[in-house]
Amino acid sequence: MTTALIELTDLGFAWPGQDELLDIPHFHLQRGETLFLKGPSGSGKTTLLGLLGGVQKPGRGRIRLLGEDLATLSAARRDRFRVDHTGYIFQQFNLLPFLSVRDNVELPCRFSRLRAERAAQRYGSVSEAAGKLLEHLGLHPELLERRADSLSIGQQQRVAAARALIGQPELVIADEPTSALDADARQAFLELLFGECRDVGASLLFVSHDQSLAALFDRSLSLGELNRASKPQEV
Template structure:
């Protein structure tokens, strides 16, 4: 599902550089990434999703080379093929929770917001405990509820790849287990792979493979 080769990246102004000689993720695999804050874990997810572009190297997702796409093509590819749970949720304040969940359909002509998609969204929202809050805007939701909206948005299109950046970070232990169950259940239903950044080591036994970021990247401070 993911093939990364000879990847290099640095932020403008220096201070951080990352090199990933090789990394791969099989279809349907569940992999957790651990490592200290600021080590580049989120940067790697953003590169895989095409939000950031590398200086050099190759990234393939589902057989498609993301690094060779234009900005618009990467955005459409991400919306239709990748479910991304952002650490800061990335909800749009002027949209209701329901409209935020449906946002991928709004920006991607390849997706059709049909009855099945609407039913799936309601089912996901009910499972996340926000089924009765879909008409509220983010400002009227708690942080945990906003996080659940972001999770529903990532899963509603049944993507082949789910990228999760601390998806359960603001939840209580019982909610963490329930959300992870939902994440894995939906991934299994869609045959999707899961690549998750987490600081919660209690969740690591739930994953098929755990990688310390230092095992497959090199970072240097300028």
Template sequence: MTTSLINISDLKFRYDRSDNWLLSIDNWSLLSNEHVFIEGCSGSGKSSFLNIITGLIPIKDGHISILNEEINKQSKIQSDRFRANHFGIIFQMFNLIPYLNVIENIVLACSFSKRKKERVLKKGISLNDEAQRLCRELDIDHSLFSKSINELSIGQQQRVAVARALIGEPEIIIADEPTSALDERRKNQFLELLFTECEKVNSTLVFVSHDQTLKSQFKKVYSLSDSTLKLQSKSNQETEISPCP
């Protein structure tokens, strides 16, 4: 049975020097194994929303439950541990460590999460073996395993970032503008790859972008505007393109 993974209620958020609410979300929920697209113009609050649900930004108003944990009540240490254990994050600029090689970058995610490490070791394989397996799944050539990140192309770095997000089978994958540096062909290839890999490990995918050409590939699309998340109908997904200023 599909269960609710994330529940948000009565969320209000603004930065300290602002008089206006950046986010005002009465109710929003996400089911396990869903793949959702969240669109919005620059400055609409997309990144702030992601930072809130991953616990990077604490909230004063509202309630957020993830995996039945009230994350708005967690201490910073608890929040950091929860994020490391249950989230895999693909950043816009990848945030890979330049002086580490490919395998070291991927395994790094398990260094901060005992839970992820245990999930890998329960398979009867080492962390390095699992990192190499993910590389093969993501078509990262064996010859690149020992190379530093600076020696890789943008596309190769992106695949390493995906592998790092997937290792340890986190329940939630967050993708924050991950295709901004790619051409149209590579964007579509990346999405197909991401969907496939998330399905293999039963991860829920939250994909955030201002690129509306991608949203038709998602069954559920939300628009972040006027401080709130609005579910788009299928007809609107296919016909409406609201230009950003």
């Protein structure tokens, strides 16, 4: 039997003073699976990603990642668990502009001993891991020491992907990472991202409005299919 990487059970969440935003009876993501998650703005996608990362705690229910119930962990332990096991690719990339490309990619390994050890075990050193990941993602080695803010949008996106993947996190979460790219660039980036996730055995949860990408994934879901709070209540 395949063990789920993520499993949500009776998950509920509401911001203070507001109606319930998320009401998810059940959701799972298998190890190594790629999942496309769609939903309109305001549907709770970003909140769900925050819950999966342990940034917020659910009002009720369970969030299991690698068998660990995140709701039972202290804030400090949730932060540690997130950086050890999850890589993020943000819509705006969130690179540190004053750091070099290499330093941006290596950041997770500065905060996670586990990811630093994994990177060194696979590539010999964290620095070598950063260089190899960027090379695999199509970024020329001469760019490694350049400031991150000197790169093109497409190049910054690949740096963000390498940062998410370094140290082989079990889960990669991508939040609208292709919104600034044209169709050809989106396709090329996804092929590279899928390849790297396969190589390290990572699951990929990809959030996007772009329905044209859905067929490329193992599975596609709408947040509305999962979230009872988004559906009109019967009377």
